[in-house]
Amino acid sequence: MAPMEPWERVWIDAEAFSEDVHSYINCTDCHGGQAVAEKDAAHTGLKPEVADDPETTCGQCHVDVAPYAKESLHNTLRGYDTALYARSEPEHHPAIEEMQSNHCDSCHADCGDCHVSQPTSVGGGLVAGHVFNRTPSMSQNCTACHGSRIKDEYYGAHEGIPSDVHFKQRMACVDCHTGDEMHGMKMEDVNHRYDGAQEPDCQSCHKIEMGTGDEEESEEENGIIREHVIHDETLMSCQVCHSTTYINCIDCHVEQTEEGTAFFRVDEHFLGFYVGLNPNQTEERPYKYVPLRHVPIAPDSFSFYGDDLLPNYEERPTWVYTTPHNIQRETPQTERCQGCHGNDDIFLTRDKLSREERRANRDVIVDEAPSMFGLGN
Amino acid sequence: MRFRLIYGLVLVAGMGFLAVGVMASGDPRPEAKPFTDQACLDCHTDQAKLQELAVVVEEVEAPPSEGPG
Numbered sequence: 001m002a003p004m005e006p007w008e009r010v011w012i013d014a015e016a017f018s019e020d021v022h023s024y025i026n027c028t029d030c031h032g033g034q035a036v037a038e039k040d041a042a043h044t045g046l047k048p049e050v051a052d053d054p055e056t057t058c059g060q061c062h063v064d065v066a067p068y069a070k071e072s073l074h075n076t077l078r079g080y081d082t083a084l085y086a087r088s089e090p091e092h093h094p095a096i097e098e099m100q101s102n103h104c105d106s107c108h109a110d111c112g113d114c115h116v117s118q119p120t121s122v123g124g125g126l127v128a129g130h131v132f133n134r135t136p137s138m139s140q141n142c143t144a145c146h147g148s149r150i151k152d153e154y155y156g157a158h159e160g161i162p163s164d165v166h167f168k169q170r171m172a173c174v175d176c177h178t179g180d181e182m183h184g185m186k187m188e189d190v191n192h193r194y195d196g197a198q199e200p201d202c203q204s205c206h207k208i209e210m211g212t213g214d215e216e217e218s219e220e221e222n223g224i225i226r227e228h229v230i231h232d233e234t235l236m237s238c239q240v241c242h243s244t245t246y247i248n249c250i251d252c253h254v255e256q257t258e259e260g261t262a263f264f265r266v267d268e269h270f271l272g273f274y275v276g277l278n279p280n281q282t283e284e285r286p287y288k289y290v291p292l293r294h295v296p297i298a299p300d301s302f303s304f305y306g307d308d309l310l311p312n313y314e315e316r317p318t319w320v321y322t323t324p325h326n327i328q329r330e331t332p333q334t335e336r337c338q339g340c341h342g343n344d345d346i347f348l349t350r351d352k353l354s355r356e357e358r359r360a361n362r363d364v365i366v367d368e369a370p371s372m373f374g375l376g377n
Numbered sequence: 378m379r380f381r382l383i384y385g386l387v388l389v390a391g392m393g394f395l396a397v398g399v400m401a402s403g404d405p406r407p408e409a410k411p412f413t414d415q416a417c418l419d420c421h422t423d424q425a426k427l428q429e430l431a432v433v434v435e436e437v438e439a440p441p442s443e444g445p446g
Contacts, residue, residue, distance in 0.1 A: 005428075005431070006431035006432055007424065007427035007428045007430075007431040010421060010427060010431075011421065011422070011424055011427055012418065012421040012422045013422070014418070014422035017422075023412075024412060025412075026410060026412055026413060026414040027414040027417040027418070028414055028417070029410075031417075033417075035413060035414035035415070035416045035417050036416050037416045037419070037420070039420070039430055042416065042417065042420070130421075148445035149445065247445060249444065249445055252444070257441070263441050263442040264442045264443075264444070265441075265442065265443045265444060266443060266444025266445060267444070268444075269444055269445055296444075296445075
């Protein structure tokens with residue numbers, strides 16, 4: 001994404017903004033500072049992050065959304081805490097928090113990061129001259145943050161791997177990911193992106209193909225796909241058959257330059273597709289098999305901030321439940337039964353893991369691919 | 378003339394319903410204040426002025442991050 005000019009980042013499009021109901025609100029009500037002509041005086045007391053606490057700014061009017069948005073994963077980044085603290089101990093939490101504030105917190109998204117400006121993590125800047133977009137811009141908001149995995153997969157940026165079928169249908173992120181989902185509406189105690197109900201749920205649209213819609217309608221359409229009936233819907237997630245090769249990262253390390261600039265280094269990344277046992281089996285996601293993605297973590301990932309900060313490294317798998325955004329109607333798995341049955345190549349078997357990683361992934365490893373004559377493992 | 382009268386009555390009735398509805402719902406939203414921050418807008422809508430005043434960001438060496446972020 002091309003960086004914006006310094007003036008452009010803060011330029012208000014008078015004509016467009018005057019049509020926006022938010023133009024009736026005094027600038028200083030949200031931004032602080034002083035309404036005077038002299039620049040330095042005007043900017044004294046300016047709030048750099050307007051919606052850090054959504055309830056005291058946007059929530060003054062958006063009373064139905066702000067309390068949930070404040071607790072949403074976009075705002076709290078609690079998913080990181082869940083993954084990191086489970087691998088650590090309370091005495092290391094201050095060091096972990098310092099690391100997070102330097103390397104992770106810029107990914108936090110408040111109201112403005114989706115509805116007014118580009119996220120801070122990509123340099124900020126008003127998206128449409130301070131007009132509030134009800135629907136975020138896919139490129140300037142959603143994939144500005146979700147760029148390296150989701151964007152590249154969805155657009156088909158990896159050589160030889162097609163783009164997602166939904167992208168080919170010109171579907172935007174918000175066509176599946178609703179505002180309610182993004183704001184964490186009606187969700188409580190959310191600790192992980194896969195907590196709670198499946199949103200989006202493939203079956204919301206693909207009822208006929210799944211045979212879960214109106215029975216008469218399905219018969220009439222004759223659209224039920226036999227393989228969906230044969231494979232019980234609790235046996236595996238849709239992505240097991242309809243996803244394809246995605247990126248996996250190994251051994252991320254975070255450090256700072258001598259000037260204090262935070263940076264990271266992912267030592268290795270590779271394209272692959274591996275099915276394993278579901279580490280997050282819940283009522284909402286009962287699947288036995290799911291695709292697994294290697295996350296960029298190592299026992300010494302944060303050693304710049306202290307020794308042995310992840311003493312419980314083996315308490316969580318390094319291959320985690322994933323929902324790649326490269327959905328295909330046809331994949332090697334759907335081509336023929338042997339695409340999966342008896343095909344150890346696509347399953348995360350013990351031999352694919354280094355000795356150091358086996359214990360952490362003990363709950364997701366598959367002994368062998370299911371045979372043609374039974375479900376096997 | 379008759380149209381104006383009807384239009385006026387409808388308008389008054391509508392405003393009345395709206396006022397009653399807002400009072401009944403106990404709408405917690407703050408009352409709109411008059412806009413007084415024209416000085417902010419005068420500057421931030423003036424492209425030439427912003428270009429003149431915009432802070433020139435010094436070229437900082439990009440953080441040496443490597444790999445997918």
